Amino acid sequence: MLIQLKNITKEYDNSxxxxxxxxRGVSLNVEEGEFLAIMGxxxxxKSTLMHIIGFLDRAxxxxxxxxxxxxxxxxxxxxxxxxxxxxxxxxxxxxLLARTTVLDNVILPLTYSKKKNHIExxxxxxxxxxxxxRLNFLSNQISGGQKQRVAIxxxxxxxxxxxxxxxxxxxxxxxxxxxxxxxxxxxHSEGRTVILVTHDRxxxxxxxxxxxxxxxxxxSDEENLNQRKSEIMEEDY
Amino acid sequence: xLHFLKNIKIEINNLxxxxxxxxLTVLGIxxxxxxxxxxxSLGAGAQxxxxxxxxxxxxxxxxxxxxxxxxxxxxAMVFGIQIKTLVMxxxxxxxxxxxxxxxxxxxxxVSGNVTVVSGKESIDTKFTAVEGSYPKIQTVDIESGTFFxxxxxxxxxxxxxxxxxxxxLLFPNGGELGSxxxxxxxxxxxxxxxxxxxxVQKKMGTVAFQNQDDQVFIPFIVGQRQILGINHIQFxxxxxDDPSNIKTTITDVEQILRENHRITNPENDDFSVExxxxxxKILTNITDGLRMFLGLxxxxxxxxxxxxxxxxxxxxxxxxTREIGLRKALGATSHQIRxxxxxxxxxxxxxxxxxxxxxxxxxSYLISIGAQYAGYDWTFIISPMAIILAVFVSSLTGIIFGxxxxxxxxxxxxxxxxxxx
Numbered sequence: 017m018l019i020q021l022k023n024i025t026k027e028y029d030n031s032x033x034x035x036x037x038x039x040r041g042v043s044l045n046v047e048e049g050e051f052l053a054i055m056g057x058x059x060x061x062k063s064t065l066m067h068i069i070g071f072l073d074r075a076x077x078x079x080x081x082x083x084x085x086x087x088x089x090x091x092x093x094x095x096x097x098x099x100x101x102x103x104x105x106x107x108x109x110x111x112l113l114a115r116t117t118v119l120d121n122v123i124l125p126l127t128y129s130k131k132k133n134h135i136e137x138x139x140x141x142x143x144x145x146x147x148x149x150r151l152n153f154l155s156n157q158i159s160g161g162q163k164q165r166v167a168i169x170x171x172x173x174x175x176x177x178x179x180x181x182x183x184x185x186x187x188x189x190x191x192x193x194x195x196x197x198x199x200x201x202x203x204h205s206e207g208r209t210v211i212l213v214t215h216d217r218x219x220x221x222x223x224x225x226x227x228x229x230x231x232x233x234x235x236s237d238e239e240n241l242n243q244r245k246s247e248i249m250e251e252d253y
Numbered sequence: 254x255l256h257f258l259k260n261i262k263i264e265i266n267n268l269x270x271x272x273x274x275x276x277l278t279v280l281g282i283x284x285x286x287x288x289x290x291x292x293x294s295l296g297a298g299a300q301x302x303x304x305x306x307x308x309x310x311x312x313x314x315x316x317x318x319x320x321x322x323x324x325x326x327x328x329a330m331v332f333g334i335q336i337k338t339l340v341m342x343x344x345x346x347x348x349x350x351x352x353x354x355x356x357x358x359x360x361x362x363v364s365g366n367v368t369v370v371s372g373k374e375s376i377d378t379k380f381t382a383v384e385g386s387y388p389k390i391q392t393v394d395i396e397s398g399t400f401f402x403x404x405x406x407x408x409x410x411x412x413x414x415x416x417x418x419x420x421x422l423l424f425p426n427g428g429e430l431g432s433x434x435x436x437x438x439x440x441x442x443x444x445x446x447x448x449x450x451x452x453v454q455k456k457m458g459t460v461a462f463q464n465q466d467d468q469v470f471i472p473f474i475v476g477q478r479q480i481l482g483i484n485h486i487q488f489x490x491x492x493x494d495d496p497s498n499i500k501t502t503i504t505d506v507e508q509i510l511r512e513n514h515r516i517t518n519p520e521n522d523d524f525s526v527e528x529x530x531x532x533x534k535i536l537t538n539i540t541d542g543l544r545m546f547l548g549l550x551x552x553x554x555x556x557x558x559x560x561x562x563x564x565x566x567x568x569x570x571x572x573x574t575r576e577i578g579l580r581k582a583l584g585a586t587s588h589q590i591r592x593x594x595x596x597x598x599x600x601x602x603x604x605x606x607x608x609x610x611x612x613x614x615x616x617s618y619l620i621s622i623g624a625q626y627a628g629y630d631w632t633f634i635i636s637p638m639a640i641i642l643a644v645f646v647s648s649l650t651g652i653i654f655g656x657x658x659x660x661x662x663x664x665x666x667x668x669x670x671x672x673x674x
Contacts, residue, residue, distance in 0.1 A: 072666065096584050099667075
């Protein structure tokens with residue numbers, strides 16, 4: 017079992033005035049190699065849940081075992097190492113470094129790793145998302161769809177076990193969105209665990225398993241037997 | 254170490270990707286550092302200029318002027334009122350080595366305005382009447398000819414030494430040595446006295462705020478009797494053999510003059526004895542005030558530079574906080590974030606500091622060249638303390654305002670930093 021959540025809660029203390037409960041006891045198991053979509057309306061807590069699973073945030077209470085180990089036992093530096101080596105993030109708003117080349121954006125996680133051959137690895141990752149001819153473009157000179165593919169390359173470059181994608185198509189037109197989903201499909205078929213957060217049923221149907229979250233609790237957890245496949249649009253590569 | 258170098262390389266790439274921000278930060282530091290260096294250099298140069306005027310007279314010099322200087326101010330003579338209490342008898346008594354052993358040379362002075370006439374040319378200038386011992390008291394550089402001897406001075410020979418500018422105007426084509434010029438007193442006494450030119454002074458510039466080139470020297474007795482027609486002395490200058498004997502000599506001189514003038518109570522002194530140390534002390538007080546004022550301005554320039562740096566750092570804090578969040582999400586530890594921002598601050602302040610030092614020194618140097626060109630005896634002075642202080646303060650501002658928000662951001666959860674507005 018790769019990820020085991022037991023009764024995870026998350027509360028925000030609004031300067032002592034009121035406590036907002038975002039997650040109210042979430043339990044969830046994710047096997048290695050799964051393609052999981054977390055769905056729910058805005059404010060349901062789906063992003064918070066993903067941030068906790070992805071080590072960007074800590075739960076207020078509950079147990080989180082990652083590959084069998086309780087993450088309470090990890091200090092901040094160990095969590096940073098896990099974020100660097102074991103997981104990759106794709107954000108809705110891309111979060112590329114501005115005025116920096118595509119290549120340097122992808123190299124960024126490598127500078128925090130022990131890996132060598134940064135340029136080769138980054139070029140390889142950009143090839144995997146079809147941007148090998150955009151290496152020296154600045155991040156603000158490329159389209160939104162290309163930006164998200166750079167972000168995916170950046171998530172891939174350290175060869176992580178799990179890819180987290182938070183509304184990866186949220187800021188994209190449907191064509192670019194389809195290309196991004198196609199890449200995520202492929203990453204899953206290559207054996208990676210993909211966890212996707214979306215409010216869009218159409219996007220979620222790419223996953224093999226869809227959980228729905230509402231008011232901080234899981235209200236459904238179902239297998240998706242008819243995965244949607246994007247039509248591969250070669251001209252986009 | 255290799256890792257550290259790699260960090261620096263990454264950081265320089267980062268800085269280059271934010272050219273405007275880096276440039277403005279560096280500019281803030283350059284302004285602060287260069288401003289301080291220039292202002293401190295100006296202050297030191299001005300002080301040196303003022304003190305140099307006095308020390309050029311020589312440091313072992315004692316002056317005696319008629320009238321009493323006290324806490325109520327300088328003697329009336331300063332305001333042009335004639336006081337006739339010093340006479341030649343006083344000078345002769347002071348020449349007694351048994352009574353004032355440390356006097357090396359002594360010369361009485363009188364001076365006034367005259368018109369020097371040579372043929373059809375004439376010039377209004379100042380004459381200084383001294384004894385032949387004058388060059389031993391105060392440096393006189395002779396360009397051609399000689400200064401008059403002590404015999405010529407005492408016997409009242411009608412010989413004259415011209416200042417550089419006087420010679421230039423009266424004898425533009427040379428041939429002055431041996432020529433006869435006439436001195437006409439500008440006072441009531443309209444006598445016209447002929448003098449033979451025996452020497453010309455080199456260009457000296459100003460000493461003690463007097464233009465040394467716009468004057469002529471004649472023997473004391475001639476100036477006193479024939480030109481001014483007076484019996485008293487306007488000023489006595491004494492050279493003491495060693496600086497350590499100045500105070501004793503002042504006491505000796507005061508005693509002798511009191512005896513000569515039959516004064517029992519020092520309150521009733523009709524003369525003042527001053528050494529240059531007093532003058533230097535007074536001027537140093539004034540120029541120190543000037544330097545403090547300039548130092549304050551330098552401080553303001555540092556604050557301005559600092560505020561510039563602070564503003565740029567604070568304006569970019571939200572962008573940088575999101576960047577820190579992203580870096581943490583991608584696996585950076587707080588430690589690595591801190592190093593990154595520390596290196597960034599060091600690189601920026603280092604570059605700014607170096608450019609600031611170069612610009613500051615360069616501008617100070619240009620100012621000194623300009624001042625020298627304008628005829629001032631300006632010394633180019635750079636204070637290492639000013640450089641250290643300026644670089645230290647600017648760097649500190651850069652590091653505090655660059656590093657502090659970054660350290661705060663590095664402590665946040667990655668997601669909090671990423672969402673920072």
